Every structure is written in structure tokens, then in C-alpha cells.
Amino acid sequence: MKLLELINISKIYKTGTEHLAALDNINIAVNEGEFTAITGASGSGKSTMMNLLGLLDTPTSGTYRFMGEDVSNLPEKTLTRLRNKSIGFIFQSFNLIPTLTAEENVELPLIYRKIPSSRREKLVKNALEAVGIAHRKNHRPSELSGGQQQRVAIARAIAASPSLILADEPTGNLDSTAAKTVMSLLRRLHESGATVVIITHDPKIASSAERVITVADGRVV
Ligand SMILES: Nc1ncnc2c1ncn2[C@@H]1O[C@H](COP(=O)(O)OP(=O)(O)O)[C@@H](O)[C@H]1O
Ligand SMILES: [Mg+2]
Numbered sequence: 001m002k003l004l005e006l007i008n009i010s011k012i013y014k015t016g017t018e019h020l021a022a023l024d025n026i027n028i029a030v031n032e033g034e035f036t037a038i039t040g041a042s043g044s045g046k047s048t049m050m051n052l053l054g055l056l057d058t059p060t061s062g063t064y065r066f067m068g069e070d071v072s073n074l075p076e077k078t079l080t081r082l083r084n085k086s087i088g089f090i091f092q093s094f095n096l097i098p099t100l101t102a103e104e105n106v107e108l109p110l111i112y113r114k115i116p117s118s119r120r121e122k123l124v125k126n127a128l129e130a131v132g133i134a135h136r137k138n139h140r141p142s143e144l145s146g147g148q149q150q151r152v153a154i155a156r157a158i159a160a161s162p163s164l165i166l167a168d169e170p171t172g173n174l175d176s177t178a179a180k181t182v183m184s185l186l187r188r189l190h191e192s193g194a195t196v197v198i199i200t201h202d203p204k205i206a207s208s209a210e211r212v213i214t215v216a217d218g219r220v221v
Helices: 046-053 076-086 102-112 117-130 146-158 176-191
Strands: 002-015 018-031 035-039 061-066 087-090 164-168 196-200 211-216
Touching: 002 046, 018 046, 035 046, 035 176, 046 164, 046 196, 076 087, 087 146, 102 117, 102 146, 117 146, 146 164, 146 176, 164 176, 176 196
Parallel strands: 035 196, 035 211, 087 164, 164 196
Antiparallel strands: 002 018, 002 061
């Protein structure tokens, strides 16, 4: 079953009179349960692709089908709702809220999703345990190492079992040991059935995914 599909997708940035095709007629599909890496050099179009896949931006032309629905031209409000419901994000810089504990960071998106508190408690506990960071649940981000912060961020991304886990350079700010831990966590999520897409400029990180899509100059190569 296809989870997502980009069909003849282009994204053109216009600056003044210049038109730049950051994505140039892209066709890719990702099946449910796949672990895919999207890789390419700086400027190849990875962030643009991540923004489209994550429903953070819309294409200039082409069709994006997500969970069987054409989402290419949905209004911002609908995109936001779908994004919050279906996609768990993991970022290079973790993006945890500094004033909240690990546990509270994981809980926050569940509050937004109006999940009742008893159920939230259970989901938070499960997610923190799944990434091996439950013993640090009362720590704030500044009291955790980079690798630990990324584990909290992964717990936040997976807590509500999203249809897609989308990770943007998830190991970019980590030393090689922490990077390996994060990659093995993502692999384990994949083995337990999650659909994972990571964006990385690092071919070595990309090679630990099940499938690698390489972009260059806005095209799949
Ligand atoms: N908002 C923007 N306005 C104009 N050009 C952009 C914008 N974002 C990206 N670009 C250009 O689009 C191309 C692809 O960029 P990007 O998707 O950020 O690549 P990557 O993430 O692989 O480095 C680059 O040439 C970049 O300069
Ligand atoms: Mg980028």
C-alpha cells in the first residue's frame, strides 16, 4: 500500500525575475512500512522535498497523494490538521521546548490533539520507554546530552503513532556514537511497522535505510 506519492511534482522559487526549479518533475512513491532515505548534496532540493512531504509547503505543480488523498492544493488549515494528526517530525536541532521536561515535551502534541489525560500519560510513558529515556523524564533539555534530547524528540514524534515519521538530518548535530543510537532507534521503529523517511546529506547515514533516493539539481537520479 502506497502511503505517499509525488507525481510530476515541481517547486519553482521566484526571486525577482529569476525562476529556480528546486524540484523539477519529481516522481516517487513510499509504501507503508518502508524506511527511506532521501539524500543529495547541499542545494539539491532536500529541504524543499521535506517541506512538501511534511505538508509544510505546497508544490508549484504536480500532485501529492498522501494516505490516498490529493493534498497538493489543500488550504493551510486543512494541511495543519492533517499534519498534526498524521506526521511525526524529528529535526536536526531537536526543537524541544527548553522550559518543559522531557515528559512534558512528549505530552504537548498529545494535548494539541485533544487526547484525554489518562491516555496521554500512557502514550508518553510508552514512547519514553521505547527510546530508552524514561529514566530522564523529569529533566529539561539543557540537562540532557544531544543524543538524549534527540531521543526525547523521537519519543515526541512517535507517541501518537503517526502514519509517517519524517526526520530532517536527525543525526546532524550528534557525535558518531549518538548518531548510531538514533539510526538504530529509527531502524527499530521501522521493524515494528512504522513508515520512516529521513532526509540527510550524509551518504553513510542514508545507507542504513532500507531504500535510498538520491536527488541532484531538483531531480531524482
Ligand atoms: N525560499 C527560497 N527561495 C528561493 N530559492 C530557494 C528557497 N529555498 C531554497 N531555494 C533554492 O532551491 C534549491 C534547493 O534548496 P534546498 O531545498 O534548500 O536544498 P538542500 O536542502 O538539498 O540543500 C537551492 O538552489 C536553493 O538555493
Ligand atoms: Mg537543506
